[in-house]
Amino acid sequence: MIEVDTFKNFDDIPVKEVAPGFLSKFIHTETNTINFVEVKIGSIIPNHQHPHQQCTFILEGEFQLIVNNIPQVLKPGIFAIIPPFAWHHGKAITNCKLIDIFSPVREDYKAL
Amino acid sequence: MIEVDTFKNFDDIPVKEVAPGFLSKFIHTETNTINFVEVKIGSIIPNHQHPHQQCTFILEGEFQLIVNNIPQVLKPGIFAIIPPFAWHHGKAITNCKLIDIFSPVREDYKAL
Numbered sequence: 001m002i003e004v005d006t007f008k009n010f011d012d013i014p015v016k017e018v019a020p021g022f023l024s025k026f027i028h029t030e031t032n033t034i035n036f037v038e039v040k041i042g043s044i045i046p047n048h049q050h051p052h053q054q055c056t057f058i059l060e061g062e063f064q065l066i067v068n069n070i071p072q073v074l075k076p077g078i079f080a081i082i083p084p085f086a087w088h089h090g091k092a093i094t095n096c097k098l099i100d101i102f103s104p105v106r107e108d109y110k111a112l
Numbered sequence: 113m114i115e116v117d118t119f120k121n122f123d124d125i126p127v128k129e130v131a132p133g134f135l136s137k138f139i140h141t142e143t144n145t146i147n148f149v150e151v152k153i154g155s156i157i158p159n160h161q162h163p164h165q166q167c168t169f170i171l172e173g174e175f176q177l178i179v180n181n182i183p184q185v186l187k188p189g190i191f192a193i194i195p196p197f198a199w200h201h202g203k204a205i206t207n208c209k210l211i212d213i214f215s216p217v218r219e220d221y222k223a224l
Contacts, residue, residue, distance in 0.1 A: 053141060101144065
């Protein structure tokens with residue numbers, strides 16, 4: 001048994017497919033949404049923007065990210081800090097495991 | 113070459129040993145401090161508190177965390193959301209790789 005207010009089990013978090021091939025587990029705090037996402041090779045996130053800052057870290061694999069028309073392959077050594085309202089899109093070059101950290105909370109994802 | 117405002121290389125972030133055996137790379141945004149930390153087996157963080165919320169995720173290994181006197185072994189499937197001002201301490205059961213996400217920014221770590 002774990003003390004559920006402080007300690008959490010990933011198994012208790014439902015998987016949500018917010019775009020085809022993007023399988024997310026979301027953790028919402030008062031200030032952030034943290035997205036542990038597994039992405040299937042070849043999956044594409046279309047160009048979009050949002051008012052949240054987004055930090056994206058790659059735990060495994062490679063992900064092509066384009067921010068404000070600037071392309072970069074993210075991998076475990078290279079991460080992104082996407083400013084609020086910056087346009088961005090991307091494609092999984094391999095199967096990937098990523099962490100996105102949004103600030104403030106993604107109320108739109110909470111509502112899913 | 114990478115576009116340094118948005119894309120960052122972990123190799124460019126200095127390692128800081130904030131407690132013996134805790135080797136950190138800090139990323140400070142406007143709203144968060146993100147701490148990628150490698151912890152050597154047996155290393156101890158003494159009991160402390162801070163006004164920041166802290167989310168702690170284990171990428172590799174096991175870490176014994178005690179929050180408000182409640183112990184829990186963290187590992188890749190089990191994480192912690194430590195409330196502001198909660199007393200916490202811990203010990204690395206194995207060599208570990210952790211991510212701490214603090215909100216708001218750890219100005220004390222920025223000053224290191």
